[in-house]
Every structure is written in C-alpha cells, then in structure tokens.
Amino acid sequence: MGSRPQFIDDLARGAQDATPSPNALTLDDTALLDAYSRTVIGALERVQQAVVFILVERDIDHNGARRVAGGTGSGFIFTPDGYLLTNSHVVHGATRITVTLADGGRFHADLVGDDPGSDLAVLRIGSPEPLPHVELGDSGSLRVGQIAIAVGNPLGLAQTVTTGVISALGRSLRSTSGRMIYDVIQTDAALNPGNSGGPLINSAGQVIGVNTAIISGAQAISFATAIDTAKWAIMQIFAHGRVRRAYIGVAGTTTPISRRVQRFFALTVTSGVHVMEIVKGSPAALGGLQVGDRIVAVDDFGVDSVDGLQRTLDASRIDKAVKVSVLRNTQKLELDVTPVEQHG
Template sequence: MLAVTPRFVLDEDAPVAPSAIPADGAGDAALLDAYSTAVTRVVEDVGPAVVKLTVAGRDNRRAGTGSGVIISPDGLVLTNSHVAGGARAIRVATQDGRDLSARLMGDDPDTDLALVRVDDPALLPAAKLGSSKALKRGQLVVAIGNPLGFESTVTAGVISALGRSLRAQTGRLIDDVIQTDAALNPGNSGGPLVASSGEVIGINTAVIMGAQGICFAVAANTAEVVLGELIRHGHVRRAFLGIGAQQIALPRRLVAALGLTAASGAMIASVDPEGPAAKAGLREGDVLVHLDGMPVTGADDVIRLMVSARIGRPLEATYLRGGRIDYASVTPTERKR
C-alpha cells in the first residue's frame, strides 16, 4: 500500500478572527494560569492537613517515615498500613512546625490503610474525604507528601485509569484502585491524592518500580469503609468460610451443559474441619461457581465477597462435584485476626 503524506494549505483568503490570534502568547499564559491556579488552590486548601509520620516499630527496628492526611480536627490521621502498621510509637510533624505524639488506632493490611490518633491536645487543619465514584480518566489530580524526606512536596498529573486491582502484601486484592501519573516516590506513601475540588479522592500507596508515571492510590470510597471499621472495632471485620481455594478452568462442554456464565471456578483445595464450609458439607475438590448469587471465577472472587455484612448470614453456595451442580447453605463466621 502506498503511503500518502497529507499536505496542509493555508487559505489566505479566509478571514481570521482577531480573538483567535493570541497576543504575545497571552493564550498560553491564560491556560497555564488556569492550571496553576487549580493546583495552587488545592495545595493551599489541603496542604496544611498533610503530615510527616516518623514511626518506631515494636521490634525495635529503625524508625521509618511516611506521609499521612488529617481527616478530623481532633487528630485522626489516615495513612498506609505499610507505613504505620505495627507501630510502637509515632511522631506527627505538621506543616506549621508542630511535633506531636500519636498512636496507632488500627490498621488493615488487606487494603494497606491505617488510622493514627494524635494524643497531644491540638486543633488541627483537616482535609475532606470525598467520593471516588464519579472520577474520570484524564481528570486533574494533585499528590502531596514527603517523598525521600523532602517535606510538603507537591506533584500534579491526571487519573490514568480507574478500577485497577492491586495485590496487597497479605496476598489479597485491593479493588477499585486509582492509577495516576502524578509522580510518587518512597515517603509519599499514605499521603493524599486530591481532586481539583480540594477533596481527597485517594490515599497514595504504591509505585511500579522501573516504570515511569505508573502510580496507585487506594480509592476514597474504600478508605471510607475501612475508616468506619477501624473507628468502631480497631480492625476491619471480614467473613470467614474456612477454605483454601485456587482458580481452575472448566471444560467447555461442562460449562455449556450446565449453563454456567464463566469458564472457571474456585476449586476448594483445603477445608478447615471446624469451619463454616465443612459444617455445610463442602469438601476438597468441590468447585465453587456461585456464592450468594454472585459468580465465582477464582479464589479472589471468594475473598472479595467476604465482607463484614456477610458475617452470620446464610449464603447459598453453588458448586460442582463429580460433574454435577449441587447447592449448600453456608453461614460465614468472623475471620480471626
């Protein structure tokens, strides 16, 4: 195929509106001013609520540092579990120079979130935790934190993608993760990702080492659920079935014959003899394909469904045994920490 290079010709006879010709780059300056104004407004509104955390671990390890964001004037600070989890002592440094004593109220390694309480009496500037539900790709976001020990550093970018899944250090998938190209570095962890409205829409959590501009934040809606659990219980309550499972592909003929919606399921590899699944009659080798009316395509789907709302509530489990569909009613208990 012949490649054709397009030619563009200026029609000299066509009238040009004077407003379409920026005078001395005034158009570019106005555009830059609008962008700068949005970023600086966010920094002025939210920056005072961003703090540096210095954490001493229970095992006498060397103190580590990270970022956090104050979410209530009485001293509640939201950060990452990998920053504050297991803390023996915490110091909170504010942007106005105060050095405050704090303690860990609770953490959730499964979502890499933690809640810290400032013990010293102080009235602190707080940021508003917004909703991450209506976010759009390409939306302007600002990250504030203390990367590599440089306090109160600001970077800006856009939302690159939504609905990502990120595997936590526990092995559990964190759902609804925000991907951004706002530059993050070690020390940014736990700091806020902020929309142009000034609302915190994510908590910065991870970068892809060796990649350029691929960074992640736990969505504000996830943080709001975890925050409520940590305040009420000191940990996040999750349901427990008492099984170990792995993803397994199902034969196409079996999928078609049984009218299944997915070509894979979660095969039960181990069963706690005292757990809810064993009491419901499930055993090793069974393949879960639906749980509580939701399709199950692998072990991650089972874990994702084990939220606190399902504790103590009977669930219908649809599973395959010997090439046939069967059903069981299983009532999850609360998972032990």
C-alpha cells in the same frame, strides 16, 4: 580594535529594553497562570495544611541486643479532632509514632487501628485546637483521564506535590499481608518512598485515594487505595479496633456473563466471579462450591466482581449461613455456606 558586530549592540539594546522597571508589572499574578495551574493550586490550598510527616520507630531484637529501627511516611488528618489516615505498612509494628504538621507542630500519635489487608491504618493525635482536615471524596464516580494530584513527603522532602491523571480504575494489588486489595486506582502522578499514606486528590481538593505503592523499575505507574475502600475500613476500625471480614476460602477472577445466560436465569448482574481455587476444608469447600463455578449472588445480593464479593462478605455475615448462587455448566445452584472470620 575594530568595531564590534551590530548584532551584539542589538542584543544589548534588546536586553536593556526588556528589563522591567519597578512599576512595569501591573497585571495580577493570577492572570499569568493558566487554568490548569489555577486548578492545581486551588486544590492544594484545600489540603496541604492537613498533610503530615510521619516518623516511626520500631524496637527490634538483633542477636539479643535491642536496636531501634526508623521509617518515615505520609498521612493526612480527616477530622478536626485529630484522626489521621495512613498506610498500614508505614506504622505496622511501631513502638513510637511522631507526627509533624505542615506548620511544624509535633505530636505523639496513637495507633487506633491497623489493617494490613487493605494497607490502611488510623492514628490519632491530641491537640487543644481544632486541626485542619481534608474532605473525603467519592472514588466511585472517578473517570479515567481526570486530574490526580499526590501530596506527601517523598524521601523526607516535606509537602512535595506531583500531578498527573487517573490512568486506570479497578486494579488489584497485593498488600504486604498477601491479601489482594481490590478497586485500586492507578495514576501517573509520580510517587517515591515516603509518599506512602499521603492523599491523592481531585481537582476540587477532595481526597479520592490513599497513595500506596509503585512498581519498582517502572515509570509513571503508581497506585492508591480508593477512598471508598478507606471509608469502609475506617468505620470498621472505629467499631471494632480492626477490620473484620467474613471468609469463605475462594480465589477467583471477574468474568462476563453472556446476555443469553443473563436472560435465561433472570440475573441482575452482567458479570460474576469465576472460581479459580478453593481452599481445602474452607467454608466454600464444605458448602459444595467447585472450581469453575461462577458466583453471581450472595443472599440474593448480586455479585458482579471479586471486589463485589469481598464487600458482600462483611462482618455481619461471620458465622451465619448464607446462600451462594452459582452457575455450574447449564444449571443455577443455591449453595449453603457459613463464612468464618478471617484472621491475618
């Protein structure tokens, strides 16, 4: 047999030279990580122990026979005494809810309050010891392009992490109840069934959103309810056991207002809500609002967006007359409207 080619000997010698001895690696492992990796790892270390797996059972009637249907999702603990936040659609209608912690501990969970309108729900588990919990951030200061990290249990795969950036802010998303959720965060951090209810966090490990939905068939388009919306819903649930909202019966879209009109009417806002539809017999209809009106204030509080109108119409305004300022043609009108409590 002839001698083997030189390049094979060179490869063999190179492989042997490249094999590290047991004492060859003296660098600290952290030095091998780039800045992005260190940022993601550091953020995860602040939240992972507070992310939970949720198992839901529902009793259903199937042709007169009782059956048990199951479902799963994610959630996260936001207080040391065991309050959790998740999506409404994960737990709505549940007869039994079981929460599994990152360390394997399992607890029965009670539903404190459920709001299909914002797709949020608060649970509580009992524990003799303080529990690891997240820090809630500030979604109002977010910027497009900053790091976004999603943590959850997609397809039952516990503690799965995906990363990306914030793709857009201020999106609208229709909840399972049919109500529009405003000020939604769009991200390209991958989400899958089972991620619902898990936290979306920033590079500091603060929760900035609650992972909510994906668009079927699309790639790199995921949505999270902004944490500022969640904070408001949490306070409503703590106070009332549910989220109470005032309702006037309009559908609209955010529209800009020209500087000339702003100056002429001494407006404090640069945009308003263009009324597209008015529900027959609603408070808005009874108060004289018309399709085409632009709402710019409620009780002298400037309204610059649909989300701003929703936030202004909180529980404190139910059954109390408010003054709705609208631009109609060349006039600014003040209309008296009495919101009612929204149900469903």
